[in-house]
Amino acid sequence: MEPRWTLFAGAVALLTVGLVALARASAALAGDDVRAMTTGELLANVVVTQGGFGVLVVAAVWLTRIPLDALGVTTATSTVAVAGAGLTIGVVLYAANEGFARVLDAAGLGYDEAMRDALSPDSLGGWAALLAVALPLVAGFEELLFRGALVGALSVGFGVSPWLLAAVSSVAFGLAHSAQGGVGVLLATLLGFALAAVFVLTDSLLAVILAHYVVNALEFAVHGR
16 A cells, blocks of 8 residues: 555544534534624634635645545546536435434424524625635535545545445534534434435536535525524
8 A cells, every 4th residue: 555545544534533623612602602703704714614624635635646536536527417417416415404304303303503594694795605605615625525535535545445435434524513413413424425425426526516515505595594
């Protein structure tokens, strides 16, 4: 095994642990402390945090010379076809996620909406910042880390089943959403595995980025205050 793959695995593992630790720390802000911050401040925090982690993942890819096709970055298929598939899958995943959330809600296991409400804009400019900056950045970074790196690259570099890596990365993805409460972690874990399955089957990072973006955008559009 080439040392670069081990270095890359160590780097993305540390970044994942750091992200989960940050999410758990942020969970304490899901109440009044979050509401005390303006939507703009929260969106700026998301952009800086996710952008910073994203830069570190890209740096790890560049320094260890990980091939882009291992991350699902490929031009082997039509970009238009991949984009269309990603958008369609996103709508389907949103519907499934919404349905499961309602089942849990009916069972008395309500979803903690504090963080989503706090991030929901109350102005046209705020919605533009959310939909055109924050959500694309979140979808791009999280898919690069949790699907591209933790599933695609590690599967190629270590010969591990991508489905096993999909399961492990999905748990980490769920824990990275601790600020959304226990039900939010469960929903994020299930969504993470669905996105990982799409990634494994399509071998396309673009498809899962678009699907992830659509899920988040629809959630804010439907439930945003």
